[in-house]
Amino acid sequence: MKKTINLMPLLVLVLLAALVIVSSMLVQQKAGDAFAQNTAKAGKHSTDNDRHYQWRMVTSWPKKFPGLGMAPEYFAEAVRRMSNGRLDIQVHGAGEIVPALGVFDAVSLGSVEMGHSAAYYWKGKIPAAQFFTAIPFGLNAQEMNAWLYYGGGLELWREVYEPYNLVPFPGGNTGVQMGGWFNREINSVADLQNLKMRIPGFGGEVLNRLGGTAVNIPGGEIFTALQTGVIDATEWVGPYNDLTFGLHQAAQYYYYPGWHEAGPTLEFTVNKKAWNSLPKDLQAIVEIAARATNQNMLDEYTARNNAALIELKEKHGVSVRAFPKDVLRELKKVSQQVLKEQVQSDAISKKVYENWSVFRKNVEQYHDVSEKAYYNAR
Amino acid sequence: MKKTINLMPLLVLVLLAALVIVSSMLVQQKAGDAFAQNTAKAGKHSTDNDRHYQWRMVTSWPKKFPGLGMAPEYFAEAVRRMSNGRLDIQVHGAGEIVPALGVFDAVSLGSVEMGHSAAYYWKGKIPAAQFFTAIPFGLNAQEMNAWLYYGGGLELWREVYEPYNLVPFPGGNTGVQMGGWFNREINSVADLQNLKMRIPGFGGEVLNRLGGTAVNIPGGEIFTALQTGVIDATEWVGPYNDLTFGLHQAAQYYYYPGWHEAGPTLEFTVNKKAWNSLPKDLQAIVEIAARATNQNMLDEYTARNNAALIELKEKHGVSVRAFPKDVLRELKKVSQQVLKEQVQSDAISKKVYENWSVFRKNVEQYHDVSEKAYYNAR
Numbered sequence: 001m002k003k004t005i006n007l008m009p010l011l012v013l014v015l016l017a018a019l020v021i022v023s024s025m026l027v028q029q030k031a032g033d034a035f036a037q038n039t040a041k042a043g044k045h046s047t048d049n050d051r052h053y054q055w056r057m058v059t060s061w062p063k064k065f066p067g068l069g070m071a072p073e074y075f076a077e078a079v080r081r082m083s084n085g086r087l088d089i090q091v092h093g094a095g096e097i098v099p100a101l102g103v104f105d106a107v108s109l110g111s112v113e114m115g116h117s118a119a120y121y122w123k124g125k126i127p128a129a130q131f132f133t134a135i136p137f138g139l140n141a142q143e144m145n146a147w148l149y150y151g152g153g154l155e156l157w158r159e160v161y162e163p164y165n166l167v168p169f170p171g172g173n174t175g176v177q178m179g180g181w182f183n184r185e186i187n188s189v190a191d192l193q194n195l196k197m198r199i200p201g202f203g204g205e206v207l208n209r210l211g212g213t214a215v216n217i218p219g220g221e222i223f224t225a226l227q228t229g230v231i232d233a234t235e236w237v238g239p240y241n242d243l244t245f246g247l248h249q250a251a252q253y254y255y256y257p258g259w260h261e262a263g264p265t266l267e268f269t270v271n272k273k274a275w276n277s278l279p280k281d282l283q284a285i286v287e288i289a290a291r292a293t294n295q296n297m298l299d300e301y302t303a304r305n306n307a308a309l310i311e312l313k314e315k316h317g318v319s320v321r322a323f324p325k326d327v328l329r330e331l332k333k334v335s336q337q338v339l340k341e342q343v344q345s346d347a348i349s350k351k352v353y354e355n356w357s358v359f360r361k362n363v364e365q366y367h368d369v370s371e372k373a374y375y376n377a378r
Numbered sequence: 379m380k381k382t383i384n385l386m387p388l389l390v391l392v393l394l395a396a397l398v399i400v401s402s403m404l405v406q407q408k409a410g411d412a413f414a415q416n417t418a419k420a421g422k423h424s425t426d427n428d429r430h431y432q433w434r435m436v437t438s439w440p441k442k443f444p445g446l447g448m449a450p451e452y453f454a455e456a457v458r459r460m461s462n463g464r465l466d467i468q469v470h471g472a473g474e475i476v477p478a479l480g481v482f483d484a485v486s487l488g489s490v491e492m493g494h495s496a497a498y499y500w501k502g503k504i505p506a507a508q509f510f511t512a513i514p515f516g517l518n519a520q521e522m523n524a525w526l527y528y529g530g531g532l533e534l535w536r537e538v539y540e541p542y543n544l545v546p547f548p549g550g551n552t553g554v555q556m557g558g559w560f561n562r563e564i565n566s567v568a569d570l571q572n573l574k575m576r577i578p579g580f581g582g583e584v585l586n587r588l589g590g591t592a593v594n595i596p597g598g599e600i601f602t603a604l605q606t607g608v609i610d611a612t613e614w615v616g617p618y619n620d621l622t623f624g625l626h627q628a629a630q631y632y633y634y635p636g637w638h639e640a641g642p643t644l645e646f647t648v649n650k651k652a653w654n655s656l657p658k659d660l661q662a663i664v665e666i667a668a669r670a671t672n673q674n675m676l677d678e679y680t681a682r683n684n685a686a687l688i689e690l691k692e693k694h695g696v697s698v699r700a701f702p703k704d705v706l707r708e709l710k711k712v713s714q715q716v717l718k719e720q721v722q723s724d725a726i727s728k729k730v731y732e733n734w735s736v737f738r739k740n741v742e743q744y745h746d747v748s749e750k751a752y753y754n755a756r
Contacts, residue, residue: 081662082460137756140749142520142553142680145673150681175520176748238748257751284459285663291670295523302520303528306737306744320747328755359684366684367753369698370554370616371518373635375750377706378515378742 053278055089057114058107060100060121063093066244067237067304071172071266071297072116078289087282089114100218104269108164113274116171119157119267120201127342128349131356132157132168134264136203136335138356141173141263141298142371143363148265151359156352167275169290171268172297175305177258178242179323180235181226181251186323189330198222198234202342203260206334219245226250235260239308240301248316255321259331266297431656433467435492436485438478438499441471444622445615445682449550449644449675450494456667465660467492478596482647486542491652494549497535497645498579505720506727509734510535510546512642514581514713516734519551519641519676520749521741526643529737534730545653547668549646550675553683555636556620557701558613559604559629564701567708576600576612580720581638584712597623604628613638617686618679626694633699637709644675 057076061069076089092112094100103115104122119126120133131138132153139147147153148170161168180199184191193211197204204214217225225231227250234251235258236242248254268290275283312318323331343353435454439447454467470490472478481493482500497504498511510531517525525531526548539546558577562569573590575582582592595603603609605628612629613636614620626632646668653661690696701709721731 078662078666082659082666084657084659140752142676145677146680146684149674149677176752178748239744256747257755258748259752259755262752262756279462281460281462284456288456288460288667288670291673292666295669295673296527298520299523299527302524302741302744305748306524306741309744309747310740322747322751323755325755332756362688363680363684364756366617366680366687369634369687369700370556370636370683371749372753373700374518374554374637374640375745375753377635377637377701377703378640378710
């Protein structure tokens with residue numbers, strides 16, 4: 001019993017010691033826990049950053065259409081690679097989710113997060129939008145980019161799109177296009193009389209004032225219309241896209257330059273709510289990827305138009321002709337009239353026009369002694 | 379005593395119970411720990427992705443020099459924003475770590491991770507390098523980009539830089555430069571006789587063959603040399619940079635176009651070991667940021683040259699003059715001779731030349747009916 005009693009305090013001591021040790025382990029563990037919580041906090045932060053965004057982009061072009069349709073693919077791939085897949089943008093061709101000309105509304109309403117199209121398609125709703133794509137006798141690609149990024153153009157574009165919950169980014173450029181395919185020679189302004197030409201928008205309005213008849217038919221119907229004589233002429237893009245369409249099989253004369261589209265700029269639009277949902281780094285990735293796409297598309301067109309023109313001339317014997325100078329002079333005069341009329345009735349168009357026309361005048365002076373002078377010297 | 383004995387087992391029981399409870403808490407904690415470890419593992423994975431890379435970029439320009447020195451700043455900021463600070467690149471002006479022309483070697487040897495400079499500075503070591511910046515009567519900015527990205531140019535550039543452990547990226551373009559500032563009129567080829575002109579590299583060699591004397595003096599010494607008559611003429615960049623240098627106060631005549639530099643492309647170089655150390659997403663960020671920078675610098679120059687030219691003409695009464703046609707013709711003829719001679723002795727130069735000259739011939743044909751025709755029509 002004494003032994004028992006002697007053992008009991010020892011047992012108590014052992015148990016107490018064990019309790020102290022285990023408790024202290026638990027306290028250490030708690031401290032570790034606090035550290036773990038901090039780590040988890042950092043982890044949670046980086047989990048926010050690792051959040052996956054699955055977006056849809058609708059476009060105005062058939063999926064992977066040469067040039068135009070490759071720009072959104074390049075963009076989505078660049079975003080995917082740079083974000084390590086955190087922002088995954090699925091590109092949809094025209095008609096897959098919305099029709100070609102439903103892009104603006106779909107992104108504006110937030111049905112999809114992004115679109116790739118051209119601002120001048122929306123001129124019926126927003127007359128000022130056409131300045132952000134192309135104006136006849138306006139800026140070429142190099143000048144458009146300078147105006148948009150260093151001349152105030154992009155700020156104006158954002159202002160114009162603000163009421164539609166859209167954040168715009170320049171998203172590609174074809175460079176100077178061709179004047180178009182004609183089934184009759186254009187030797188003077190008189191030859192534009194009764195010319196039935198597929199030429200949409202502003203350029204079409206100019207043709208109408210010079211006695212022609214502008215019609216607007218979708219890209220896919222151009223070839224047949226031209227071949228069957230429903231139209232006498234059509235503009236499309238340039239050698240690369242025109243060759244794919246086979247337009248050289250439907251018309252004899254290929255005229256230049258594309259006075260109506262000297263540097264047409266495409267657009268990425270992002271729904272504002274979707275934009276605001278992105279963390280800052282993904283916003284930067286979208287912005288810079290759009291910038292790179294804007295250059296990449298021009299590079300692709302420059303290289304491929306070049307190769308396609310050779311094929312058209314050498315393999316298909318296409319007759320490439322310049323518009324006569326007096327025809328160009330008249331087209332320019334009428335273009336300027338139409339432009340002035342259009343901006344009178346719309347305050348924001350007038351505001352954009354004033355900024356744009358000063359930039360155009362000045363950059364033209366500079367390019368007269370640089371790019372233009374060099375082209376003529378070499 | 380009995381009481382004591384009675385209490386002792388109770389105490390033991392209490393202590394045992396306490397030990398069980400505390401131990402079980404510890405076990406739970408361990409389980410939590412295992413979870414924490416898994417989280418930490420995921421955390422560690424994302425810690426690899428969150429690894430911070432601190433890089434240094436040396437450049438050939440004074441820190442934040444207008445245009446040239448702003449391109450690396452734009453690039454570093456784009457990378458920082460897109461990577462959420464994971465890749466932080468400190469930009470150093472010329473002379474801070476290595477001299478202006480020490481960039482290539484510093485990056486090649488891995489003393490620093492990146493450089494921003496111009497490939498033609500290394501032509502003494504690598505004759506083929508000049509194709510990646512500018513060749514007299516060569517490609518303009520739009521054509522250079524098309525050649526580099528869609529004409530095989532960038533692949534060749536990588537091949538040329540491979541033995542030096544360098545990964546190159548196009549990193550900016552000034553557009554067509556000006557012909558330069560002259561203190562005598564250039565009315566014929568005879569006026570180039572004994573002309574002492576600051577014009578480095580290939581252009582200088584062409585001038586020498588036409589009876590002039592090319593000298594190469596650093597940018598910072600040009601103004602004084604021109605003002606004191608040590609030289610009769612100088613080329614520099616274009617209105618934006620030339621105005622900053624005050625060159626209009628040292629010479630009367632401002633000639634165009636810059637036949638010797640029609641679309642000079644700058645370069646980013648990345649040390650190959652540093653490049654390979656980056657995870658794929660940061661590699662993509664560097665690549666796309668360089669692409670955006672390449673466009674951004676051209677946009678900036680286009681807009682600012684335009685504004686500076688107006689100031690030079692209207693505020694400073696500068697006489698802006700075109701080189702006579704026969705002078706340009708002669709400069710072109712000699713340029714082509716010099717180029718052919720230079721590539722004969724170097725196999726890789728010859729290889730690049732063959733690719734480049736086919737592209738140049740073809741793209742010139744295409745731009746004759748597009749960009750050039752448009753400049754002349756509007």
